[in-house]
Amino acid sequence: MSVDDALLCEDSGVYKTLLESTRAIPWKIEWATLRFAYIGPQIEALLGWSAQSWLTVQDWADRIHPEDRERVFNFCVAQSQAGMDHEADYRALRKDGEFVWIRDVVHVVRHADGTPEALIGFMFDISERKRTEERLLDMQRELEELSYKDGLTGVANRRRFDVAMETEWRNAQRLRRPVSLIVLDIDYFKQYNDHYGHLEGDECLKRVAKALEGVLRGPRDLLCRFGGEEFVLLLPDTDEGAAMALAWRCLDLVDKALIPHAGHGPGKRLTLSAGVNAAVPKEHDEVNPFIAVADRRLYLAKERGRARVVTDDGVL
Numbered sequence: 001m002s003v004d005d006a007l008l009c010e011d012s013g014v015y016k017t018l019l020e021s022t023r024a025i026p027w028k029i030e031w032a033t034l035r036f037a038y039i040g041p042q043i044e045a046l047l048g049w050s051a052q053s054w055l056t057v058q059d060w061a062d063r064i065h066p067e068d069r070e071r072v073f074n075f076c077v078a079q080s081q082a083g084m085d086h087e088a089d090y091r092a093l094r095k096d097g098e099f100v101w102i103r104d105v106v107h108v109v110r111h112a113d114g115t116p117e118a119l120i121g122f123m124f125d126i127s128e129r130k131r132t133e134e135r136l137l138d139m140q141r142e143l144e145e146l147s148y149k150d151g152l153t154g155v156a157n158r159r160r161f162d163v164a165m166e167t168e169w170r171n172a173q174r175l176r177r178p179v180s181l182i183v184l185d186i187d188y189f190k191q192y193n194d195h196y197g198h199l200e201g202d203e204c205l206k207r208v209a210k211a212l213e214g215v216l217r218g219p220r221d222l223l224c225r226f227g228g229e230e231f232v233l234l235l236p237d238t239d240e241g242a243a244m245a246l247a248w249r250c251l252d253l254v255d256k257a258l259i260p261h262a263g264h265g266p267g268k269r270l271t272l273s274a275g276v277n278a279a280v281p282k283e284h285d286e287v288n289p290f291i292a293v294a295d296r297r298l299y300l301a302k303e304r305g306r307a308r309v310v311t312d313d314g315v316l
């Protein structure tokens with residue numbers, strides 16, 4: 001053996017030791033036979049399958065999660081055929097039946113004519129990274145939900161209302177269907193706060209929101225706290241008659257909640273006033289004037305003595 005050969009031998013021994021002591025798992029597949037020429041023994045510690053059990057590409061494919069298999073297999077074959085280095089994330093089956101997230105980073109060794117000769121790569125255990133990603137996604141979802149929720153009452157907030165109103169308005173325009181809005185406001189709430197204190201006022205807002213939730217007919221009806229002591233009910237696919245009935249039901253539900261309001265008279269109960277608007281919006285109708293009408297009717301309800309529903313603009 002020449003000195004050079006001896007050095008090479010020693011070098012490849014060093015390389016092998018290095019390769020087999022990394023956390024990444026090296027492997028090689030001959031393209032002509034689609035058989036594993038090599039896979040690092042570390043694979044057994046990660047997945048439980050011994051290195052000897054990885055014989056063909058089929059063994060690899062069989063150990064991919066069924067939901068990932070077709071996507072990953074097709075992608076890797078197409079990239080390899082095109083001679084493109086690539087990487088793929090997938091869940092690999094462990095011998096105990098659990099799955100581990102793997103990132104496979106693949107280099108395509110090519111013949112002089114460009115056709116693939118072999119694939120060599122590293123498998124990385126990315127399950128911790130995936131767990132972090134999932135946690136981040138959960139947190140993002142939670143944050144998004146919170147950003148659409150009123151902190152005090154737990155019902156939807158103004159931000160959510162703006163988005164939903166815009167969406168339902170466009171739907172109603174497109175489908176030529178009615179949409180209704182009920183704006184509700186607690187009567188004499190300033191006196192309530194003055195009489196019972198602000199904290200009790202907060203509790204009262206929660207009770208009102210709870211009572212109003214009883215009016216919701218399904219997932220598309222939306223109850224929001226519009227701000228302060230004002231709530232709105234967005235009612236898709238609802239005409240004026242139905243909206244008026246629901247508005248009265250809101251007042252009734254709050255009445256039945258029996259929330260005392262001694263602030264404006266002994267033995268008195270908390271009441272609401274409501275303004276209602278309904279429309280089948282035409283193509284160029286804007287949403288803000290529609291909301292403004294419901295709001296104006298609420299103030300008419302206040303003017304007319306409170307604890308009532310107003311659905312028209314007529315003067316007394």
Ligand SMILES: Nc1nc2c(ncn2[C@@H]2O[C@H](COP(=O)(O)OP(=O)(O)OP(=O)(O)O)[C@@H](O)[C@H]2O)c(=O)[nH]1
Nearest residue numbers: 185186187188189190191193198201202228229302
């Ligand atoms: N406790 C509490 N009070 C609030 C909150 N937001 C607004 N308010 C109070 O709601 C009251 C609203 O008062 P006004 O706008 O004068 O209305 P009102 O006393 O209900 O009178 P009318 O609506 O005309 O019947 C104010 O005293 C605000 O401080 C809140 O989050 N918590």
